[in-house]
Amino acid sequence: MAAQPDFRQVAGAFTTLAEQSALLPNLPAVNGGGELLGLMQEMRREMTRLATAVGRIETRLSAVEATLGSLGERLAAESANNLARSLNGAANGQVLQPLRSLVTGRFVESFPRTLAELGDMNGMFPWVSTWGFPLLIKAGRALTVLLEELGYSFEGSTAEKRRYLKHLCGVVTELV
Numbered sequence: 001m002a003a004q005p006d007f008r009q010v011a012g013a014f015t016t017l018a019e020q021s022a023l024l025p026n027l028p029a030v031n032g033g034g035e036l037l038g039l040m041q042e043m044r045r046e047m048t049r050l051a052t053a054v055g056r057i058e059t060r061l062s063a064v065e066a067t068l069g070s071l072g073e074r075l076a077a078e079s080a081n082n083l084a085r086s087l088n089g090a091a092n093g094q095v096l097q098p099l100r101s102l103v104t105g106r107f108v109e110s111f112p113r114t115l116a117e118l119g120d121m122n123g124m125f126p127w128v129s130t131w132g133f134p135l136l137i138k139a140g141r142a143l144t145v146l147l148e149e150l151g152y153s154f155e156g157s158t159a160e161k162r163r164y165l166k167h168l169c170g171v172v173t174e175l176v
Helices: 007-022 028-088 115-119 139-149 158-169
Strands: 128-130 133-135
Touching: 028 158, 115 158, 139 158
Parallel strands: none
Antiparallel strands: 128 133
């Protein structure tokens, strides 16, 4: 009689095969794909978080740049105004050096050309161009607008505002 299979051995071999097959996911070559996928997803989440943080930093940096730009313009206007004040200190009724707006950095359109004009700021103020439209503004309001353009807020009568504006212009040669 020819050799016969040992079914116990065959059953044991299948059992061993099943037990060992269950351990295949523990092999790095088999499970590595799942781990790599998990790591890649974690990296993607981290990169998204970093991109969001960089976006916030860029927004803040833009705000800082804008602030520094306006501060630079304001400092340039202040520097020009300091020079104008020193020149205006000896004006004695002569032409006043105009001051620059601390808001725009440009010369203030409605700035009085002489001490006499500054002193005459009563009743109606000369034409002022606002948003492209010429307007007549009462002196008290005109002085307030002019002081605000120069970066100052001052409450008081027209005469007090006029006196304050003379101080801002650097006028020291006459009693103000």
